[in-house]
Amino acid sequence: xxxxxxxxxxxxxxxxxxxxxxxxxxxxxxxxxxxxxxxxxxxxxxxxxxxxxxxxxxxxxxxxxxxxxxxxxxxxxxxxxxxxxxxxxxxxxxxxxxxxxxxxxxxxxxxxxxxxxxxxxxxxxxxxxxxx
Numbered sequence: 782x783x784x785x786x787x788x789x790x791x792x793x794x795x796x797x798x799x800x801x802x803x804x805x806x807x808x809x810x811x812x813x814x815x816x817x818x819x820x821x822x823x824x825x826x827x828x829x830x831x832x833x834x835x836x837x838x839x840x841x842x843x844x845x846x847x848x849x850x851x852x853x854x855x856x857x858x859x860x861x862x863x864x865x866x867x868x869x870x871x872x873x874x875x876x877x878x879x880x881x882x883x884x885x886x887x888x889x890x891x892x893x894x895x896x897x898x899x900x901x902x903x904x905x906x907x908x909x910x911x912x913x
Contacts (some may be wrong), residue, residue, distance in 0.1 A: 792852050799901025802894060803860050804845040809891075810838025810867055830870050837867045848902075861899045868895045 792800070813826075814835035826834075840863040848856030874888040878901050 792849070793904065795901045795904045796857070797849070798905070800849055800857075800860065801900050802898045803841055803864055803902060805865060806867070806891065806895065806898065807838040807841030807845060809851050810834045810841065813838070820840050826873075833870055834867060837852050837863045837870070841867070857902045864895050864898055864902075 813831050816825075816831065841860055844856050844859040844863065847853065848860060868891070871888045871892060874885055
């Protein structure tokens with residue numbers, strides 16, 4: 782591999798910050814399964830959403846680790862895709878009645894952070910200036 786090819790596959794600082802934030806979000810998703818299982822009458826996400834969140838969290842963390850060590854752009858896309866799906870599973874909190882205001886605020890914050898993470902993870906490194 783030539784020096785220019787190696788530079789093209791390196792992760793930028795933006796990518797690394799995005800991957801770190803995605804890893805934190807993935808760990809938060811993985812912890813969702815540890816929350817109390819909702820009763821049929823109790824408010825909260827259904828069990829299927831909790832399981833899906835945990836699976837998406839595992840996918841995110843594995844893809845973050847893979848991308849961090851290999852600088853593989855495909856891994857970045859997997860991170861972005863899993864974060865998008867995770868954000869979609871959180872959106873019903875905005876539309877279901879009876880959700881506490883603090884929960885809506887936390888979900889809104891996590892969705893905004895997810896958008897930032899996707900932008901950072903998928904950003905391309907700035908091309909190196911060539912000396913002429």
